[in-house]
Amino acid sequence: MQRGWDVLDAGCGGGSFLPLICELIGSNGSVTALDLAPENIQRAENLTKDVPDRPKVRTRVGSILSLPFNHASFDCVWSANVMQYLTPAEFQQATDEIRRVLKPGGILAVKDFDSTLLQMLPMDHGVFTRLMTARLQTFRDKGVLGTDCGSSLPGLLRDAGMEIVWRKGWLVERWAPAGEHTRNYVRDLISYFTTAAPDYDLPESDQHYWKELAANPGSLLDQPDFCYREFLVLTVCRNAAI
Numbered sequence: 001m002q003r004g005w006d007v008l009d010a011g012c013g014g015g016s017f018l019p020l021i022c023e024l025i026g027s028n029g030s031v032t033a034l035d036l037a038p039e040n041i042q043r044a045e046n047l048t049k050d051v052p053d054r055p056k057v058r059t060r061v062g063s064i065l066s067l068p069f070n071h072a073s074f075d076c077v078w079s080a081n082v083m084q085y086l087t088p089a090e091f092q093q094a095t096d097e098i099r100r101v102l103k104p105g106g107i108l109a110v111k112d113f114d115s116t117l118l119q120m121l122p123m124d125h126g127v128f129t130r131l132m133t134a135r136l137q138t139f140r141d142k143g144v145l146g147t148d149c150g151s152s153l154p155g156l157l158r159d160a161g162m163e164i165v166w167r168k169g170w171l172v173e174r175w176a177p178a179g180e181h182t183r184n185y186v187r188d189l190i191s192y193f194t195t196a197a198p199d200y201d202l203p204e205s206d207q208h209y210w211k212e213l214a215a216n217p218g219s220l221l222d223q224p225d226f227c228y229r230e231f232l233v234l235t236v237c238r239n240a241a242i
């Protein structure tokens with residue numbers, strides 16, 4: 001992202017990337033934050049209030065499938081952790097919409113997880129993998145791209161008509177002693193997994209493990225060799241001049 005750019009954060013959620021986008025584009029730029037959920041838009045507005053050297057910030061409730069913006073409105077569209085919720089047909093629709101609102105030669109940057117590389121250590125590999133495999137199957141059943149889509153996005157975006165400029169994966173790794181932010185994040189993730197586990201067809205011993213972990217997430221977080229790893233993929237594409 002460059003200073004002075006007009007940027008769309010498509011599926012901005014609570015706006016966690018907005019302060020960084022504001023910093024990168026500076027006071028001559030503009031950022032538009034769009035999300036389906038009105039409560040997220042409210043959070044995003046609050047988050048950008050105190051950004052120094054603040055660019056023009058606009059917020060909008062709306063869908064990435066039907067962007068409420070004119071043709072060629074943006075230099076860059078940023079979309080993080082949103083494509084995983086879309087079916088292949090919706091992904092094509094979203095990409096067509098993004099191409100429409102991007103200026104010719106504009107940049108689309110898409111970030112998403114590849115959850116096949118997620119790890120929480122020290123946890124039995126089989127227990128964790130069985131839950132992850134069952135969870136991925138629920139995405140397949142719903143027909144959405146799912147949380148493992150990050151590594152597939154370069155190919156999917158190319159098939160959808162974008163020119164791939166750059167693609168890169170990052171391993172995010174946090175060892176013990178985990179800071180407060182990591183502890184809260186992993187505790188929320190554990191809570192999400194332990195709540196979901198009873199819905200899956202897992203061995204009884206696995207269910208027992210998840211139940212015990214739900215009651216005491218610290219049993220993992222406080223281990224001297226606790227390690228959390230996740231993998232994310234960034235794909236940067238150019239909108240061919242039309």
Ligand SMILES: C[S@@+](CC[C@H](N)C(=O)[O-])C[C@H]1O[C@@H](n2cnc3c(N)ncnc32)[C@H](O)[C@@H]1O
Pocket residue numbers: 010011012013014015016017034035036037040062063064065079080081082085
């Ligand atoms: C996991 S959150 C990611 C939020 C933010 N981009 C981030 O990475 O922190 C996914 C967001 O996508 C939004 N979302 C899902 N489908 C959408 C759609 N069709 N149009 C716009 N936003 C959508 C959800 O409301 C949610 O806020």
